[in-house]
Amino acid sequence: MNAQAGIDVREISYAQAIREAMDIALAEDDRVILMGEDIGVYGGAFQVTGDLVDKYGTDRVMDTPISELGGAGVAVGAALTGLRPIFEFQFSDFATLAMEQIVNQAAKVRYMLGGAVSVPVVMRFPAGSGTGAAAQHSQSLEAWLGHVPGLKVVQPATPEDAKGLLLAALDDPDPVMIFEHKLLYKMKGQVPSGRYTTPIGKAAVRREGSHLTIVATAIMVHKALEAAKALEDEGIEAEVIDLRTIRPLDRDTVLASVRKTGKLLCVYEAVKTLGIGAEVSAMVAESDAFDFLDAPIVRLGGAESPIPYNPELEKAVVPQVPDIIEAARGLAEGRV
Amino acid sequence: MPDSTVAADRNVPYAIRAYAPERLIDALRKMYLIRRFEEGAEDSYTRGLIHGTMHLSIGQEASAVGACMALTDDDKITSTHRGHGHCVAKGADLGKMFAEFFGKETGYCRGRGGSMHIADVEKGNLGANGIVGGGIPIAVGAALSAKRLGTGAVTVCFFGDGANNEGAFHEALNMASIWKLPVIFVCENNRYGMSTSTERSTAVKSIADRAAAYSMPGERVDGNDFSAVTEAVDAAVARARNGEGPSLIENVTYRWRGHSKSDRNRYRTKEEIAQWQERDPIARMAAMLKEHGITDDEGIAALEKDVEQAVEEAIAFAKDSPVPRIEDATRDVHTPKVAA
């Protein structure tokens, strides 16, 4: 953390932390505008923008029509020409309607123009399952965007990082995509007041341990920590790394941990195949850390299916704490 | 299909002229069913029996039922996140709908879809949709099939006012028009897409005006007037069946409840809601049928009682139904190979 003014630390929710970051940005910089569906008087589908419209007015907290492709494109155009838009997708699933502007335009304009311009746009994506919203409102699509050069993709897991990464995203001259797990919005944590940034591209070691490394993203960080706590009683010390950014990946932190523990477990909610765990595993396998591995790498990810509606099925298709405990125990005890 | 095309007394509403009394009573029954079904769903939700969220169409029943009057089970509809009414109007089984809400194996989607994804393929309902505007191009595809395969079927495509600002709406209407497809676009303009009014979201005053851009007829009707809805949609269905191509109909209506379960209703007033409740489409339909001697107070009381019981039975069926097996969570991702 780059604390500049943040001396006063309070407990606030993840959603409040994001709102606070936007509030700071709106107050500091006239070029910052918020755009999205129902982010004004409604306060956003997840009440993240809340009452900001009362403070900054509808010219700066803009409700868009239900037009994701157009809306994202307007944000890209505005970013290209002097504004600093923060575009909220109502659900990350709707990024699929705006892929053209994100993937073909935002990510590539600077490159295609030989570096003549930048696109300092920030996009926010409420993601993940667990709310009973079924297959079209519960996906974790961050790896889709993580595949695109030109974008930066972050997944804050704590209120502190949610605020710090948003402010860092705004300071970044290029497009930054922020995936926010919906179940984290109400989670509370210690957050410094005032402006600070959390570096993009830097993972955080949330818990030190010597027996295995668990690399997790977003809500899985909390599940991994819970699992690590339970494993403590069995004498298994898991190191838990919160990846925080999936593009660019923090190679150093992950490799250093694997060299130390010799075992790697990747945990993420998105569909396992071709997900972030595959990339982290390959990164280790392609490096000198490979020589330190004492066991095959293990990945826990979402099942090969859309997210079902029924609450028991919904839980069954994404990794849960007992799954992590079991996988970690197996790895630590050399049963893999 | 209308039962009669005889041009009788012009002062008699279209629906009364066009449909036999039994059909009209059945239509009123369906409107009550939708209302009671949704009240029952709301109640179950409040009691924690339903997971997730739901979008109620209470106040919009005339649009759903009126637009399906001229359809047979071979005709298709595409529906929306606010789709319970469309589903019932197309003839769905209430028990299977409740079972889906409760996440049960006996539900329309075997508990995999929930309220937002209910479909009833046998009755021609290709499904609700979680994506605003998602069903519009699909309806055009269904109409393309009907035309190429010569089935004679038409497709009614339901969508909201908010959906008319999605690119999919514009692309789909254009294709339906250039290929003269048998599809009827029914926009249920309930004045808001979530919190955003049409005044704030849409550049034209009337969504029906957008039809002109795609060279098709566009008509705006009182969507709480059952007869007005059937009159406009039946004419569009006839055009479609005649190979004359698509139409756009805008049913102006209102949702009494919040957008979904998380709505604080901060974008509209209590007075506005009360005003629209005065224009209750069910009360108006009942009054029309009474005025024309098709039913009476006693008949309506019996209908309401019958509907009440149907909803209770549906809830009981859903409660007693088995839940899906966890091992089957990833079933149905792919179609199983059948031996040749």
Ligand SMILES: Cc1ncc(C[n+]2csc(CCOP(=O)(O)OP(=O)(O)O)c2C)c(N)n1
């Ligand atoms: C592509 C997409 N964008 C946004 C949403 C979130 N959302 C669901 S319903 C809705 C409002 C839709 O308004 P309208 O089309 O008028 O239908 P109504 O809810 O009024 O029936 C919104 C914004 C969504 N489901 N899909």
Ligand SMILES: [Mg+2]
């Ligand atoms: Mg609407």
